[in-house]
Amino acid sequence: MQSRPYTAEDEIDLRDVVRTLWRHRWVIGGITTAAALVAAVVSVFILPPVYESRVLLMVTRPPVQTVDPSSPAFRSGELNIAAILNPELPGEAVVALARSPAVRDEVARRIGVPKTKLKSLQAQSVRNTNLVELRVRYADPHEARRIATAWAEVVVGRSSVLFSTQAQGSYALFNAQLEVALNRLKRAEQALRHFNATSRISELQTRLGKLIDQLASYEVRRNDLTISLNRAENELAAIEGQLRREPRTYALSKSITNDPFLHEAMATASNRGFLELSKIRMRTEEQNPVYNALSQARATAAVAVQALRAEKSTVERAMEAIQQEVAVLRTELATQILTQTRLARELENAKRVYDAVFQRREEARITATTRGGTVQVALPASLPDEPVSPRPALNAAIAAVLGFMFSTVGVLIRSAWITPAELPRVQTAASAEGDP
Numbered sequence: 001m002q003s004r005p006y007t008a009e010d011e012i013d014l015r016d017v018v019r020t021l022w023r024h025r026w027v028i029g030g031i032t033t034a035a036a037l038v039a040a041v042v043s044v045f046i047l048p049p050v051y052e053s054r055v056l057l058m059v060t061r062p063p064v065q066t067v068d069p070s071s072p073a074f075r076s077g078e079l080n081i082a083a084i085l086n087p088e089l090p091g092e093a094v095v096a097l098a099r100s101p102a103v104r105d106e107v108a109r110r111i112g113v114p115k116t117k118l119k120s121l122q123a124q125s126v127r128n129t130n131l132v133e134l135r136v137r138y139a140d141p142h143e144a145r146r147i148a149t150a151w152a153e154v155v156v157g158r159s160s161v162l163f164s165t166q167a168q169g170s171y172a173l174f175n176a177q178l179e180v181a182l183n184r185l186k187r188a189e190q191a192l193r194h195f196n197a198t199s200r201i202s203e204l205q206t207r208l209g210k211l212i213d214q215l216a217s218y219e220v221r222r223n224d225l226t227i228s229l230n231r232a233e234n235e236l237a238a239i240e241g242q243l244r245r246e247p248r249t250y251a252l253s254k255s256i257t258n259d260p261f262l263h264e265a266m267a268t269a270s271n272r273g274f275l276e277l278s279k280i281r282m283r284t285e286e287q288n289p290v291y292n293a294l295s296q297a298r299a300t301a302a303v304a305v306q307a308l309r310a311e312k313s314t315v316e317r318a319m320e321a322i323q324q325e326v327a328v329l330r331t332e333l334a335t336q337i338l339t340q341t342r343l344a345r346e347l348e349n350a351k352r353v354y355d356a357v358f359q360r361r362e363e364a365r366i367t368a369t370t371r372g373g374t375v376q377v378a379l380p381a382s383l384p385d386e387p388v389s390p391r392p393a394l395n396a397a398i399a400a401v402l403g404f405m406f407s408t409v410g411v412l413i414r415s416a417w418i419t420p421a422e423l424p425r426v427q428t429a430a431s432a433e434g435d436p
Contacts (some may be wrong), residue, residue: 020415021408029409035403040396049387050137053144056375056379057132064257091125094132094375098155099121110150113143121151131378141384148381174361183353188347194342204333218319223313229308236301243294270387298414419424 021028098121108115134151138144148291282433 004020017412019371021249021411024411026406026414027261028411031407032400032403036400039399043392043395047390048139050389050418051141051144051384051386052137052388053141053148053381053384054136054379055134055148055377055381056126057094057134058154058378059094059130059132060374060376062401070295074215080381091132092128094155095123095125097158098132098134098151103151103154103158106154107147110154111147112151112361113147118147121147123290132375134292136381137388139348145381145383152381156375171364172360173337174357178354178357178361181357182349184346185354188343188350192343192347193338195340199336200342201333201416202338203334204329204336208326208329208333211322211329215319215322218315220324222315222319225308225315227313229305232301232305232308236298237306239298239301243291243298246291246294247288248291249288 104115107121108118117138122135122137123132125132134148136144136148136157152395193428241396414434
């Protein structure tokens with residue numbers, strides 16, 4: 001950091017300051033001593049002593065307080081018991097009650113002291129504890145203890161009334177909430193009972209089981225038909241191949257003499273001799289018996305193939321219809337089961353809500369009939385031995401420090417070495433240079 005340039009007249013010699021203060025040491029010492037003596041005299045002979053009396057109050061918890069944050073009562077739309085599940089008075093509430101004007105007025109009436117003299121009443125909660133501290137400062141130690149005792153009695157009494165009122169109100173509110181929870185439980189039970197009486201879950205499951213068994217049987221039949229159809233088609237193809245290789249007819253030629261009946265007829269009708277007649281040939285055509293047999297076998301195989309195809313098509317259509325019905329039944333069954341699960345869950349939640357509210361009602365009843373959860377005096381007020389103020393030694397020390405500071409500044413200002421107008425500028429220069 002670059003230093004700011006300044007002139008020679010801005011420089012301060014600390015040795016001159018020390019010499020100046022040393023020359024006026026008697027003035028500074030006298031002023032300091034006088035200030036300390038004046039403060040001590042005023043503290044001892046002029047200022048009245050003030051005594052402080054303290055009372056410790058203990059805020060006890062209710063005898064039962066088992067709140068389950070996972071209870072569905074916290075998430076219920078009809079019930080809202082989260083705000084009243086803690087029937088106890090926290091320490092802050094007791095402090096606010098102790099500081100209230102009504103409590104101060106009652107304390108003033110009880111001890112017969114004007115309210116204007118009770119401005120030094122202080123109440124605060126002890127950190128990380130269930131204690132509340134009441135402090136009273138007064139000129140008379142006996143009066144301080146009497147005021148503290150009366151104040152504690154008023155706070156304890158009003159806290160008991162407040163807690164009792166809160167507990168009774170909680171009990172009445174829980175009782176009303178219990179009626180709501182009971183009605184909700186009855187509605188849930190009735191809804192589930194009516195659904196179970198009219199439910200088709202058993203019927204759907206039985207029908208679905210039968211359809212699945214039937215579908216499995218059709219699946220086996222389709223596989224068998226597929227195998228039989230493949231075998232029949234292969235057999236038909238083989239027959240057709242053989243049929244294409246066989247001729248339909250045979251061409252036969254033979255002598256007329258080979259037919260005895262025709263030979264006799266021709267011999268009788270003609271005068272020619274046997275030798276001439278034997279030269280005559282007759283040509284005929286006959287059906288191929290193999291071809292005819294193969295044709296018959298092909299027709300039979302074709303009929304079998306058509307029958308197998310028709311039966312397979314019928315089975316596949318039946319399977320498709322069953323699959324569609326199974327899909328519809330499964331959808332309906334899933335809807336029925338989902339509805340049953342939802343109603344069962346609502347019934348379970350209604351039971352848990354009822355149990356939670358019933359437990360809160362019983363806790364509120366027990367709390368309202370016992371002394372637990374109230375404010376009690378843990379440490380009564382004692383008679384103070386010494387005043388808390390004024391403190392002559394502390395006041396004299398503070399006055400001496402202030403007298404020393406003011407006298408030192410006055411000596412430096414009135415010295416010829418520095419004027420009051422130059423004091424801020426010199427202090428600024430000394431601060432910039434880092435000098436003390």
